[in-house]
Amino acid sequence: MNLNSETQLVEAAQNGNLESFGVLYERYHSAMIALAYSVLGNRDLADDAAQETFAVACQKIGTLRRSDKFAFWLAGICRNTARNVLRSKGKDAALTAQSRVEDIEMGAERRDVIRQAVWNLSSAERELIVLRYYNGFSQAQISNVMDISPQAVNGRLVRAKRKIAKYLKRNGFTGVNYGTDI
Amino acid sequence: MEQTFDNNLLDEALTEAIGSEEQKPDFEKWKQQHPEAVEMLISRIDGRSSAPTLPLYIGRKIMKSPITKLAVAAAIIIAVLICINQFYGDHSNVFAQVLEQIEKAETITWKVTYYLQVTSKDGKRTWIETETRHQAYKAPGLYRDVHSDENGQITYWTITDAINMKELSVDPEEKRATVRELAFARSPSGPFNWQKEEMQKRSLEWVGTAETETGEANIFRASFRDKTSNEDWSYDFWIDVKTKQLVAVQVPGTDIYDPEKDPARMNPPHKDWYYKRPICHIQHDIIYNAVLDESLFSLKPPEGYTVKVEGRPHVTEKEMVDYLGILADFNNKTFPDQLFPFIFTSDRINKVWDKAKEERTAAEQKYIETMDHYMMAGLNKMPTGHFIDDHTEEKSFRYIGKGVKLGDKERIVCWYKFKGSNSYRVVYGDLSISNVAPEDLPLPVEP
Numbered sequence: 001m002n003l004n005s006e007t008q009l010v011e012a013a014q015n016g017n018l019e020s021f022g023v024l025y026e027r028y029h030s031a032m033i034a035l036a037y038s039v040l041g042n043r044d045l046a047d048d049a050a051q052e053t054f055a056v057a058c059q060k061i062g063t064l065r066r067s068d069k070f071a072f073w074l075a076g077i078c079r080n081t082a083r084n085v086l087r088s089k090g091k092d093a094a095l096t097a098q099s100r101v102e103d104i105e106m107g108a109e110r111r112d113v114i115r116q117a118v119w120n121l122s123s124a125e126r127e128l129i130v131l132r133y134y135n136g137f138s139q140a141q142i143s144n145v146m147d148i149s150p151q152a153v154n155g156r157l158v159r160a161k162r163k164i165a166k167y168l169k170r171n172g173f174t175g176v177n178y179g180t181d182i
Numbered sequence: 183m184e185q186t187f188d189n190n191l192l193d194e195a196l197t198e199a200i201g202s203e204e205q206k207p208d209f210e211k212w213k214q215q216h217p218e219a220v221e222m223l224i225s226r227i228d229g230r231s232s233a234p235t236l237p238l239y240i241g242r243k244i245m246k247s248p249i250t251k252l253a254v255a256a257a258i259i260i261a262v263l264i265c266i267n268q269f270y271g272d273h274s275n276v277f278a279q280v281l282e283q284i285e286k287a288e289t290i291t292w293k294v295t296y297y298l299q300v301t302s303k304d305g306k307r308t309w310i311e312t313e314t315r316h317q318a319y320k321a322p323g324l325y326r327d328v329h330s331d332e333n334g335q336i337t338y339w340t341i342t343d344a345i346n347m348k349e350l351s352v353d354p355e356e357k358r359a360t361v362r363e364l365a366f367a368r369s370p371s372g373p374f375n376w377q378k379e380e381m382q383k384r385s386l387e388w389v390g391t392a393e394t395e396t397g398e399a400n401i402f403r404a405s406f407r408d409k410t411s412n413e414d415w416s417y418d419f420w421i422d423v424k425t426k427q428l429v430a431v432q433v434p435g436t437d438i439y440d441p442e443k444d445p446a447r448m449n450p451p452h453k454d455w456y457y458k459r460p461i462c463h464i465q466h467d468i469i470y471n472a473v474l475d476e477s478l479f480s481l482k483p484p485e486g487y488t489v490k491v492e493g494r495p496h497v498t499e500k501e502m503v504d505y506l507g508i509l510a511d512f513n514n515k516t517f518p519d520q521l522f523p524f525i526f527t528s529d530r531i532n533k534v535w536d537k538a539k540e541e542r543t544a545a546e547q548k549y550i551e552t553m554d555h556y557m558m559a560g561l562n563k564m565p566t567g568h569f570i571d572d573h574t575e576e577k578s579f580r581y582i583g584k585g586v587k588l589g590d591k592e593r594i595v596c597w598y599k600f601k602g603s604n605s606y607r608v609v610y611g612d613l614s615i616s617n618v619a620p621e622d623l624p625l626p627v628e629p
Contacts, residue, residue, distance in 0.1 A: 014226065016472075018220060018478070022213075026207040026209060029207035030205065033205065054216070054219070055216040055219035059219050059222040059223070061226075062226060111198055111199035114195050114196060114198075114200075118200060130200055132196075133196040133200050134202050135201075136197070161192055164196070165192060
């Protein structure tokens with residue numbers, strides 16, 4: 001990623017250049033959906049939250065002091081926005097979660113159990129996993145959004161995946177080795 | 183030692199469980215869905231400076247009735263239009279470079295700060311309110327006008343196509359948009375037309391320099407006697423020393439009103455106000471050829487908004503005749519001396535506006551209400567002017583009402599010929615109308 005280019009884009013957007021903001025929108029659109037999904041667990045709501053994230057960013061971009069931290073700043077807005085959505089959709093969100101549990105109890109698809117394993121992680125770990133697997137973001141992209149080094153991204157990913165593997169093992173995923181033989 | 187898990191298999195499982203097909207970002211759609219956010223971003227293009235410490239003109243009309251800010255704003259615009267047309271005078275061709283940059287600009291953005299003198303209901307307190315709008319122009323003939331509240335939140339904006347005479351106004355809070363055809367619009371050739379004319383036609387005096395966000399500006403003043411109000415008046419033009427660009431205009435100039443020295447500026451505001459008088463306005467932070475997105479000037483309502491469509495406003499014959507009667511009633515039951523270029527002096531109108539509603543006569547109150555009504559109806563002229571433009575043959579309107587008493591059945595107030603008609607319509611002092619052949623009119627008419 002060309003950092004200089006991004007700081008220039010951010011600074012241009014801060015000066016009211018809509019086109020520059022559009023480039024940033026396209027650059028981080030998917031990442032924000034993924035991030036919101038890690039909070040909401042619902043793709044439609046995640047999409048709404050991501051759109052709202054950019055609306056807030058558009059209005060607050062003048063408050064961003066470090067243009068090289070745009071992605072991290074945007075991610076912060078996204079987390080808050082998604083949490084607000086979660087609060088406002090509390091009942092629905094709870095129902096969705098309940099449905100997941102019921103699906104598991106009914107022996108439904110394995111992906112539901114895997115999702116449950118992901119949602120069993122801490123929010124930071126869940127963010128990381130979702131960013132990595134929602135649209136296959138690279139470690140470099142994730143490090144930019146989370147403002148941590150690519151090495152740290154890698155280390156945290158490994159730890160989070162171990163936790164997922166443990167969860168899967170506890171929940172009976174022993175017939176096929178998903179890394180549950182720890 | 184822990185056995186490492188099957189990384190590839192877990193990757194596949196995680197991708198299958200939470201992976202998603204990438205959704206292609208659609209910024210155009212996002213812009214449509216978030217017009218308020220776009221507005222906020224675009225407003226930054228004008229620079230982050232606050233208004234410079236100089237003000238500008240608005241008009242001399244006093245508004246006493248507690249009408250909305252919208253009404254105040256509309257009055258401001260109309261007052262400017264009315265006054266501008268009367269302020270032609272001496273020639274000055276000093277600023278060719280300034281004028282050329284205005285005329286050749288593909289885009290211009292600027293802010294306008296209005297200064298309103300507010301009086302409390304008990305009439306004992308006055309204070310100053312300011313309102314700043316963000317405006318932009320894109321050639322040919324497209325304008326943006328963004329209004330914000332005292333907290334900087336956008337309350338509404340308009341996009342005007344001055345060539346096709348259409349306007350989109352958007353209320354983001356209510357999610358409402360109105361598309362209307364216009365009876366009048368700003369100049370299709372771009373903004374600052376009256377400023378250009380004033381700079382060309384008046385003698386300008388250099389009165390000093392001032393610091394701006396972009397450098398230093400020379401201030402030139404046009405001073406003159408306002409024929410309408412019979413008062414001294416002035417404009418201050420700020421010209422950037424280096425770029426020779428017009429960067430600010432203050433009306434009236436600081437010799438007439440200086441917002442930095444107005445004692446009322448320190449007075450605290452009060453929630454109960456009785457009337458607001460526009461006393462000054464400043465166009466400032468004028469920027470030329472900024473890159474502006476096409477969508478900023480789109481006349482397409484934002485998605486999800488309730489859309490109202492309005493046709494072009496008209497003045498019917500009955501409304502025009504009723505208006506003449508209201509004028510006569512206001513003028514001691516006598517038709518005024520003239521209809522053009524102005525009917526009554528602003529001083530006379532201001533005296534009525536200055537009165538409390540209960541102190542006005544019925545005729546005065548009716549006149550005020552009528553003025554307010556037409557001011558808010560999207561008309562830039564008084565009803566007679568619009569009626570003439572829309573419905574009558576060119577140069578067929580003739581006013582001879584000077585001294586005619588309201589109710590006089592015999593004396594003629596005016597006549598005109600409808601477009602395509604052979605006969606003339608004659609309005610009498612009792613507001614009755616009859617059809618009359620050209621040869622039967624008391625004065626000859628043009629062939």
